[in-house]
Amino acid sequence: MAVTSGDAPEVLVRFDQVFKSFRTTRGRRQVALDGFSMSVPRGAVIGLLGPNGSGKTTALKALLGLVRPDRGTITAFGRELPADQRFVARRMGALIEGPAFTASLTGEHNLRLLGELHGAERSEVADVLDMVGLDAAARRRSYSGYSLGMKQRLGVAGALLSRPDLLVLDEPMNGLDPEAVRHMRELLKRLRDEHGKTVVISSHILAEVELVSDWITIVRNGRVICDASIPELLSQGTSRLVVRVHDAVTARSVLADHGYAAVPADGPAGAELQVESPPRTDRTGPCGSAASSAGPGTADGAEVLRLLTDRAVYPRELIVESASLEDIYVAAVRAADAAVAGQEPRHDD
Ligand SMILES: Nc1ncnc2c1ncn2[C@@H]1O[C@H](COP(=O)(O)OP(=O)(O)OP(=O)(O)O)[C@@H](O)[C@H]1O
Numbered sequence: 001m002a003v004t005s006g007d008a009p010e011v012l013v014r015f016d017q018v019f020k021s022f023r024t025t026r027g028r029r030q031v032a033l034d035g036f037s038m039s040v041p042r043g044a045v046i047g048l049l050g051p052n053g054s055g056k057t058t059a060l061k062a063l064l065g066l067v068r069p070d071r072g073t074i075t076a077f078g079r080e081l082p083a084d085q086r087f088v089a090r091r092m093g094a095l096i097e098g099p100a101f102t103a104s105l106t107g108e109h110n111l112r113l114l115g116e117l118h119g120a121e122r123s124e125v126a127d128v129l130d131m132v133g134l135d136a137a138a139r140r141r142s143y144s145g146y147s148l149g150m151k152q153r154l155g156v157a158g159a160l161l162s163r164p165d166l167l168v169l170d171e172p173m174n175g176l177d178p179e180a181v182r183h184m185r186e187l188l189k190r191l192r193d194e195h196g197k198t199v200v201i202s203s204h205i206l207a208e209v210e211l212v213s214d215w216i217t218i219v220r221n222g223r224v225i226c227d228a229s230i231p232e233l234l235s236q237g238t239s240r241l242v243v244r245v246h247d248a249v250t251a252r253s254v255l256a257d258h259g260y261a262a263v264p265a266d267g268p269a270g271a272e273l274q275v276e277s278p279p280r281t282d283r284t285g286p287c288g289s290a291a292s293s294a295g296p297g298t299a300d301g302a303e304v305l306r307l308l309t310d311r312a313v314y315p316r317e318l319i320v321e322s323a324s325l326e327d328i329y330v331a332a333v334r335a336a337d338a339a340v341a342g343q344e345p346r347h348d349d
């Protein structure tokens with residue numbers, strides 16, 4: 001049975017407080033997942049974003065049953081893992097740490113061999129090749145002659161052969177040139193929009209996932225620090241308010257009386273103030289209170305204008321600049337780093 005909650009999107013996969021550590025060859029304990037919790041809404045493209053070593057691959061492997069968590073629960077398609085791994089495995093297709101195909105065979109031949117494992121017909125091999133947009137030449141040419149982008153797309157085709165509802169792709173854009181990244185992005189959107197797939201992709205580069213993901217999960221040190229739709233994330237970001245005035249001294253004093261910090265900025269058109277409202281501690285968003293408390297709150301443009309004009313300071317210009325996803329990402333990561341600073345080291349050395 002699917003997991004649902006009110007009008008919220010159906011959750012296909014849920015990680016709840018998953019812990020996993022490895023024993024390294026030098027006998028140390030390396031924490032990979034440290035209370036990892038995330039949800040995957042059905043029908044979305046989810047970008048699992050985090051720096052190298054943050055635990056992305058380990059989390060995806062845990063979902064696929066390739067790594068066994070020490071603690072915590074993972075549910076997928078309403079079933080608990082690892083108990084129902086076989087049930088879940090039939091509904092997932094994956095590409096983890098690059099595709100493994102035979103160099104001397106064509107892409108089509110490679111897929112036919114893989115298809116035998118899933119009982120896929122020849123026509124289904126042709127279908128998945130079409131889905132990923134590999135043209136006839138690519139079918140004739142042996143795998144060793146493929147570009148990296150073609151190899152990745154063939155890997156996705158292989159993951160589609162089991163007719164999965166959920167595609168799990170670990171760094172599918174790694175090493176691709178901008179054109180191939182665009183192809184991959186279009187492919188993932190097509191799989192979502194035309195074939196109803198849910199797709200989880202991991203990356204350590206925000207720009208790679210930003211344009212394709214509906215939902216972003218940011219992982220840092222084995223822990224999820226943000227798990228939200230892109231609109232939710234953007235609504236949490238603080239915007240920058242810039243006011244251009246003739247009398248900056250009076251403007252600063254008026255704003256200071258009402259708790260706003262107005263920092264002089266060297267604007268092109270004379271006295272320019274960047275206005276920040278006091279930090280808000282009551283706000284929680286999808287990045288917890290972390291990202292919002294990392295910086296000042298959003299200055300309310302209408303209120304700032306009213307305060308100034310009430311005291312006969314008439315701004316020449318008032319500009320609201322919204323925070324970008326990158327600003328929000330950086331704020332969330334900084335806040336998470338600040339929170340862990342001073343905590344126990346993550347391994348035994
Ligand atoms: N089999 C293993 N043995 C020992 N340590 C491991 C093993 N697998 C992962 N780790 C460690 O666990 C942590 C998380 O690794 P993981 O591969 O999940 O990160 P990642 O986010 O996928 O990184 P990357 O962006 O480099 O792929 C790292 O410190 C890594 O060295």
Ligand SMILES: [Mg+2]
Pocket residue numbers: 056057058170
């Ligand atoms: Mg990885």
